[in-house]
Amino acid sequence: MHAPPRRRPAPAVLVATALLGLSVVLAACGGPSSAAPASSKRHASPTSAGHATAASRRAATTARPLAPPHPLVPFSTAPVVAGAGSWTPAGRVVDGTAAVEETHLVPPGGTQPAGIAWMDSNLLSARLYSGSLSPGGGPYPYTAPIQPAQAASVVAVFNGGFQMKTAQGGYYTTSRLIDPLVPGAASLVIDSNGSVRIGAWDATVSMTPDVVAVRQNLVPLVAGGQPTPTAASADWQAWGNTCGATACTATTPGVEHQWRSGVGTTADGALVYATGPGLSPLQLADLLVRAGAVEGMQLDINPDWDVFVTYDPPTPGGLATPANGGKLVATTVQGPGTFFEPAWARDFITMSARPSPVTAPRPAAAPGSGPSHGRRGTG
Secondary structure (H helix, E strand, C coil), X not given: CCCCCECCCCHHHHHHHHHHHHHHHHHHCCCCCCCCXXXXXXXXXXXXXXXXXXXXXXXXXXXXCCCCCCCECCCCCCCXXXXXXXXXXXXEEECCEEEEEEEEECCCCCCCCEEEEEECCCCEEEEEECECCCECCCCCXXXXXXXXXXXXXXXXXXXXXXXHHHHCXXXXXXXXXXXXXXXXXXXXXXXXXXXXXXXXXXXXXXXXXXEEEEEECCCCCEECCEECHHHHCCCHHHHCCCCCCCCCCCCCCCCCCEEEEEEEEECCCCEEEEEEEEECHHHHHHHHHHCCEEEEEEEEECCCCCCEEEECCCCCCCCCCHHHEXXXXXXXXXXXXXXXXXXXXXXXXXXXXXXXXXXXXXXXXCCCCCCECCCCCCC
8 A cells, every 4th residue: 555645845854955955056066967956946948959958957867856736726717616726646656756646627618627637747757659650650669558667667648649641740759750840830849868848849949969759749839828829719720620529520520629638838847738528729728828837739639539547556666557547537538558558559658757766855835825827817
């Protein structure tokens, strides 16, 4: 039986940890690998290859969990749902600390709850898995099914993007360019240490020696902590071909409010994911922003493809399996067994426990801070 995950350390521990972090920074100041502690609010510019590399090295060497996410304030134009905005730990803990938190919110103007997951990038590393359908081709070193060596550390998995013929972007993995990378395309970038950056290619994210994977899909959905103009436009068809309200055939007219999924990064480097039924592109963007995303992108859409799952084996270091997995949203078609099926032919992203031990407890939220409204106001 697991010990309860660490959530908020005692004040004395925080003081000691802060002094230790300060001494480390002072000791490292003269060298090229010096960096601020993970709790610092200063961030390197993603437009600089050198700065991006330094940020990646910082994520690789830090052992301090990110501060826990604040409760999210429900949207004022959405119906009240019990527990909305309150976070619950999900998946296996990493060195005694919850690395994934989940909640749900009804988007503004919506009627059904969407699921939101927060992932601690200091505790988790990302890996892009490739499929014979998306991106196509292969073979790839990482593809479904997840193998036991990786299942021993997998905490969460979520879907990738469109098939490349409709993604309007490129695909790069394990030093192989599968499809040309498109300037301006929304890009999920994974560095060699498993850290994730999201942004517009060659604008806010770009190729560096550390990059091991790039998954592009359409254009940015969130930029600078706001939904992009394209997300807010009336042209919802620009965000992909959707299924109909009750059927998904070539002759069924698509609907704007459909299953959608998206992912973003927060100011402190956490990863946030959202999915749910009946979402417009703007509603998906609103959910990501409310969860703290400063940059974000839409991933796959329609009922058959959107899924976020976590795994919680009964023993530390145990293998993730379909039997110990759980869904973020109970009604998704796919589930914990999807990524263990050899027939699964689409790309996906795993979030796994970092091998380096955590040496400091998770910091508490900043004094005086309250529930999060995101960056768009109260909504």
